[in-house]
Amino acid sequence: MRKAVGNNYPIDIRISAYEWIEDSISFEDVMYFLKKAEPYIDTVQISSGIDKIFEANVHCITTNLEEEMPNLKWAKQAKAELQIPVSVVSAVMTPAMADEIISKGYVDMVAFGRTLLADPYWPKKAMEGHPEDIVPCLRCSNCYHISSDHWNVGCSVNPRYHHQEFVPSEINLPKAETKNML
Numbered sequence: 001m002r003k004a005v006g007n008n009y010p011i012d013i014r015i016s017a018y019e020w021i022e023d024s025i026s027f028e029d030v031m032y033f034l035k036k037a038e039p040y041i042d043t044v045q046i047s048s049g050i051d052k053i054f055e056a057n058v059h060c061i062t063t064n065l066e067e068e069m070p071n072l073k074w075a076k077q078a079k080a081e082l083q084i085p086v087s088v089v090s091a092v093m094t095p096a097m098a099d100e101i102i103s104k105g106y107v108d109m110v111a112f113g114r115t116l117l118a119d120p121y122w123p124k125k126a127m128e129g130h131p132e133d134i135v136p137c138l139r140c141s142n143c144y145h146i147s148s149d150h151w152n153v154g155c156s157v158n159p160r161y162h163h164q165e166f167v168p169s170e171i172n173l174p175k176a177e178t179k180n181m182l
C-alpha cells in the first residue's frame with residue numbers, strides 16, 4: 001500500500017479490538033499485530049465486533065441499550081502502547097464527549113459514523129459553538145443495511161438520508177422567485 005500511495009499519503013487502518021464471537025481474536029493479539037504494523041501505517045482506529053455476523057454486528061453498530069463509547073477502554077490502551085495517533089469509533093455522541101476524551105489524552109482523534117447520518121452538519125454546529133442545534137442520533141439502527149437486508153434503509157431523524165431523490169437537500173432546492181407574505 002505504501003508503495004502504491006507514496007510517502008505523503010496517510011494510511012489509516014480500522015481494527016476490531018474484540019470480535020464478540022466464539023474464538024474471537026484477543027485484544028493481546030490485536031496489540032501484537034498493531035505493534036508489528038505500526039511502522040507501516042499512520043493512524044489506527046479502534047472498533048469492535050464484525051459487520052457480517054449478526055451476534056457480532058450489534059457490537060459494531062451498538063444500540064442505545066449499550067453503554068456509550070464502548071470501545072474507549074481498548075482505544076486508551078492502544079494509545080498508551082503505540083506511538084502513532086489512535087482514534088476511536090462508536091457512540092461518541094456529543095462534541096463535549098469528543099472534546100473530553102481528546103483533552104484527557106485518551107485518544108488523538110474521534111471517528112463518527114451514524115452521528116453524521118443523523119446530522120451531516122454535526123461538525124459545523126460543533127465548530128461554530130452551537131451543539132444544542134445538533135440533531136442527535138438515536139442509535140436505533142434504522143440506517144443499518146444489515147438490520148433490514150438493504151430494504152427500508154433510512155434514518156429516523158434525518159428524512160434526507162438515503163432518500164435524497166424525493167427529499168432534496170436544501171442546497172439543491174431552487175430559490176422561490178416571489179416571497180409570499182402572510
Ligand code: SF4
Pocket residue numbers: 114115117118136137138139140141142143144154155156157158
Ligand atoms: S437511523 Fe438515524 S438515528 Fe437511527 S441509528 Fe441510524 S443515524 Fe442514528
